Amino acid sequence: YIVATRSAKGITVIAKDGRTWHNPATQQEVFDVSGAGDTVVSMMMTCLASGLSMRLALHIANGAAGIVVSKVGTYPIHRSELLDLWHSYKHSIQSKPLYTKEEMKELVSQWQSKGETVVFTNGCFDILHRGHITYLQEAAQLGDHLIIGLNSDASVRRLKGETRPIVSEADRAALLSALQCIDGVVLFEEDTPAELLAYLRPNTLVKGGDYKIEDIIGRESVDNVEVLSFKEGYSTSDIVGKIATMAKEGKL
Structure with a gap:
């Protein structure tokens, strides 16, 4: 990435592939610009290292710089001020x-009209575990917005059997939407997300596992397809099996 701090014009970030993000400077009285550039760099690096998207890193870095220049002398931004920036961002997206x-189609169109990249992945996400979280965080790094196509309860039953899902679609959606890396969740009733992808037209489709690109359903509806590896040692089926075994042995 190239990061350009542009004084009163804000901050612009340009990615290697040509994608561009811009945050205008916040309107306020400037007392001292000492340390503003260092604040931007440190905040962006901290956010990206924490797994946040470039869009969110830019928002926080720009806001942090705005706080610093409103003070006299070299000012170290405080934790409470960073939390205020985070809350203002979460409020602004109103997820x-x-x-x-x-609704999701409208959101995707709005984001894309601003040049922002929308990443899509899908799954059942029944009993959310660490493997899911790692995968979703990695997927979120591939664009500006990550949206989830979530199999409905009926869809999960057809795919996994009558005993699934363990967690209802409403609760699965609530858990996913609570993750900071996710910008929205939408249900689909079909066995595959092909119809949903054709309707939403996101930029990037992400799948987890050992897929070959040519075997991925819905690839024709996106510009780019990425395959990520799942974190080994984590699966909903294993969790369900462990609980069943413990119950059978009277350990629950």
Whole structure:
């Protein structure tokens, strides 16, 4: 990335592939610009190292710089001020646990009209575990917004059997939407997300596992397909099996 601090014009970030993000400077009285550039660099590196998206890193870094220049002398930004920036960002995107297809389509269109990249992945996400979290955080790094196509309860039953899902679609959606790396969740009733992808038209489709690109369903509806490795040692089936075994042995 190239990061350009542009004084009163804010901050612009340009990625290697040509994607560009811009945050205008916050309107406020400037007392001292000492340390503003260092604040931007340190905040962006901290955010990216923590797994946040470039879009969010830019927002926080720009806000932090705005706080620093409003003080006299070299000012170290404080934890409470960073938390205020985070809360202002979360309030601005007004996310909710579950979007309709129409609502999600509108969001995708809004983001893309601003040149922002939308990443899509899908799954059942029944009993959310560490492997899921790692995968989703990695997927979020591939664009500006990560949205999830979530199999409905009926879809999960057809794919996994009558005993699944363990967790209802409403609760699975609520858990996913609570993750900071996810910008929205939408249900689909079909066995595959092909129809949903054709409707939403995100930029990037991400799948986890040992897929070959040519075997991935819905690839024709996106510009780019990425395959990520799952974190070994974590699976919902293993968790369910362990609980069943413990119950059978009277350990629960």
